[in-house]
Amino acid sequence: MTTRHTTIDSPLGTLTLTARDGVLSGVFYEGHWHMPPPEFFGERANPADPPFAPVIAQLREYLRGERTSFDLEYKASGNEFQERVWARLEEIPYGETVSYGALAAGLGDPNLAQAVGSAVGRNPLSIIIPCHRVVGSDGRLTGYAGGLANKRFLLELEEPVAVKESKLF
Numbered sequence: 001m002t003t004r005h006t007t008i009d010s011p012l013g014t015l016t017l018t019a020r021d022g023v024l025s026g027v028f029y030e031g032h033w034h035m036p037p038p039e040f041f042g043e044r045a046n047p048a049d050p051p052f053a054p055v056i057a058q059l060r061e062y063l064r065g066e067r068t069s070f071d072l073e074y075k076a077s078g079n080e081f082q083e084r085v086w087a088r089l090e091e092i093p094y095g096e097t098v099s100y101g102a103l104a105a106g107l108g109d110p111n112l113a114q115a116v117g118s119a120v121g122r123n124p125l126s127i128i129i130p131c132h133r134v135v136g137s138d139g140r141l142t143g144y145a146g147g148l149a150n151k152r153f154l155l156e157l158e159e160p161v162a163v164k165e166s167k168l169f
Contacts, residue, residue: 002022005017005041005042005044006047012029012154013029014030015029018041023073024051024055024074024075025074025075026040026125027055028126031147033143034121051073055128063157065157072128076124077124078119078122082122085107085119086119089103089134094130097134097135098135100120100134101137117143126145132146132150
């Protein structure tokens with residue numbers, strides 16, 4: 001198994017991208033809450049190398065508000081429950097949010113909200129698998145592995161135009 005990584009500058013700070021066997025496996029913030037061990041990252045790669053170049057291009061388009069979804073090959077590896085939660089995250093539409101409790105209910109047990117929160121926080125593909133779209137039951141911003149300022153940035157980026165305009169008055 002070949003693992004490589006590269007970094008890019010973004011409006012969210014430096015992002016570290018990882019790939020295993022040529023497939024995107026991670027997008028991590030500086031100071032990411034649940035950073036994997038050093039061996040997860042492998043050797044440094046050139047950002048222009050595959051699979052990083054298309055990932056970087058699509059991330060930049062997204063962060064400029066020019067893209068609402070990603071068309072990339074990626075693989076998030078975790079335990080069975082984490083992977084179920086991450087699959088649910090991918091179903092949250094651009095510009096919308098869902099609560100941890102609603103995610104837990106969608107998985108069949110509303111009492112799993114804390115476990116869902118733990119799985120969301122361990123999502124290795126931040127932004128690509130949109131864990132920033134998960135909020136508290138009252139709509140408040142809650143913890144985010146990349147920091148609340150980055151979560152706020154991403155949610156405001158995705159905010160529908162009508163909502164943005166309503167904030168002007």
